[in-house]
Amino acid sequence: MTDARFRITGGARLKGRVRISGSKNAADYAIAAALLTAADVVLHNVPAIGDVRRMEELLEYLGATVAHEGPSSLRINCANIDKLDVPASLATPIRAGFLVMGSLLGRFRRAACPPPGGDVIGIRPLDVHLSGFRTIGADVARREAMFVATAPDGLRGGRVVLDYPSVMGTLNVMLAAALADGPTTIINAASEPEVASLADMLNAMGASISGAGTHTVRINGVRELGGVEHRVIPDRLEAGTFALAAAITSGEVEIEEAIPEHLDALITKMREAGVEIEPTDAGMRVRGSGDYRAIGAQAVPYPGLATDLHPPLAAFLTQARGVSTINERVFDNRMLYIGELRKMGADVITAGQTAIISGPTRLSAAPVKALDVRAGTACVLAGLVAEGTTEVSDVFHIDRAHEALHVKLSALGASIERA
Ligand code: EPU
Numbered sequence: 001m002t003d004a005r006f007r008i009t010g011g012a013r014l015k016g017r018v019r020i021s022g023s024k025n026a027a028d029y030a031i032a033a034a035l036l037t038a039a040d041v042v043l044h045n046v047p048a049i050g051d052v053r054r055m056e057e058l059l060e061y062l063g064a065t066v067a068h069e070g071p072s073s074l075r076i077n078c079a080n081i082d083k084l085d086v087p088a089s090l091a092t093p094i095r096a097g098f099l100v101m102g103s104l105l106g107r108f109r110r111a112a113c114p115p116p117g118g119d120v121i122g123i124r125p126l127d128v129h130l131s132g133f134r135t136i137g138a139d140v141a142r143r144e145a146m147f148v149a150t151a152p153d154g155l156r157g158g159r160v161v162l163d164y165p166s167v168m169g170t171l172n173v174m175l176a177a178a179l180a181d182g183p184t185t186i187i188n189a190a191s192e193p194e195v196a197s198l199a200d201m202l203n204a205m206g207a208s209i210s211g212a213g214t215h216t217v218r219i220n221g222v223r224e225l226g227g228v229e230h231r232v233i234p235d236r237l238e239a240g241t242f243a244l245a246a247a248i249t250s251g252e253v254e255i256e257e258a259i260p261e262h263l264d265a266l267i268t269k270m271r272e273a274g275v276e277i278e279p280t281d282a283g284m285r286v287r288g289s290g291d292y293r294a295i296g297a298q299a300v301p302y303p304g305l306a307t308d309l310h311p312p313l314a315a316f317l318t319q320a321r322g323v324s325t326i327n328e329r330v331f332d333n334r335m336l337y338i339g340e341l342r343k344m345g346a347d348v349i350t351a352g353q354t355a356i357i358s359g360p361t362r363l364s365a366a367p368v369k370a371l372d373v374r375a376g377t378a379c380v381l382a383g384l385v386a387e388g389t390t391e392v393s394d395v396f397h398i399d400r401a402h403e404a405l406h407v408k409l410s411a412l413g414a415s416i417e418r419a
Contacts, residue, residue: 006392006406008383009415014251016412020239020258021047021403022072022232026194028096029171030201030230031055031076035103036178037205038079039227046072046232050400054094061090085112088145092117099168102175105138105149112148128162128169135160136180157182157221165190165215165301171198178207180221189217192302193233193262201230236262238402240309241377243286244316247275249384250290253412258283265305269297273320294322294359300329311337311378317357318346319385324357337375340368344382365390370397384414
């Protein structure tokens, strides 16, 4: 944790090209999957961000070697794993760390980990993960602060029906079931692109997984998995954030590496609000006119609008004419950003799980805090159009997910510096 902050002087229109980094979440998931094999796993397009570093530390603690090969490639070897218990100091800083449960359980038939941390954006239970492990034959107990999962006689495939299409719940079951005896079917699976990408990686390691990216995933357990060289998919949430940054500043930005199909819901909503977005050979181009209409949106599981894009979308909608609404249906504490935007003059209120945003409002600089990753990006976007110099503190939250956000925004013409 650092006391770094951003100072942003609003008013500049963003112009030019920006290249999107590899996906934070997909990179974290791929690192957890490396535990499934004794062979080398080489990952490319890995973003240099706080959360990835935490995952590397976690694997190193368990006995893995992690070598950086160039700025965005990692070579991971898990031949000599000698610990199966994750201490709280390594588990709590990062939610994705809980995925080592599935990998360790699959390969070593035992795993222990305390409840993970991550953003305080809601209750974030683990019942989906734990009941999934039980369905494929694990015994799961809570011992003091740890969840301990064991399967001394090995895991057996089963029919796993998820109460909720939890992203990491789906992945934890997929990781464990990849090495189980027999077939597993996950019903009501999460269909996020990061799930499909992890299945691609596992299949390249020798797993037999079909249907990932839909709500029914079939896994035929195999005896062992081998090494792989895998490229992490581009970060759709970073791409969406830059699309909104371009729009809020009435700018014109080509977002290289963006995969428009991963952003269908956001693109549809932004077009409805009056933003021009078109696919290009390199990614997509966003052109903002500054004349926007209010819209209604809902943050739901993929392929709907991502909950992670709710706060920056709300920042953008402060500049739209009329009353916009965003109904948050994934996390029950996603709206921490609202208090910060209000300090800058935004007219945002809540009614239950709905943010009601009236606009357009002239925002003005104020000291604000990045209360979580996405609340932080909402503050940064607001700062880009606010009158005066906005200071965003607790930028370490943004650093967890964004590779050099201020450098990329500066290159597009924003007046932003890190202090
Ligand atoms: N849920 C349950 N039971 C469970 C697990 C989840 O009811 O056992 C509920 C949660 O309460 C929540 C909903 O399911 O209401 C969604 O949670 P999910 O499990 O899908 O989220 P996650 O896997 O913990 C990942 C990302 C989040 C992203 C969500 C949704 C990581 C580390 N986190 O979390 O990303 O918002 O999927 O797409 O991969 C971020 O990047 O800033 C971030 C928070």
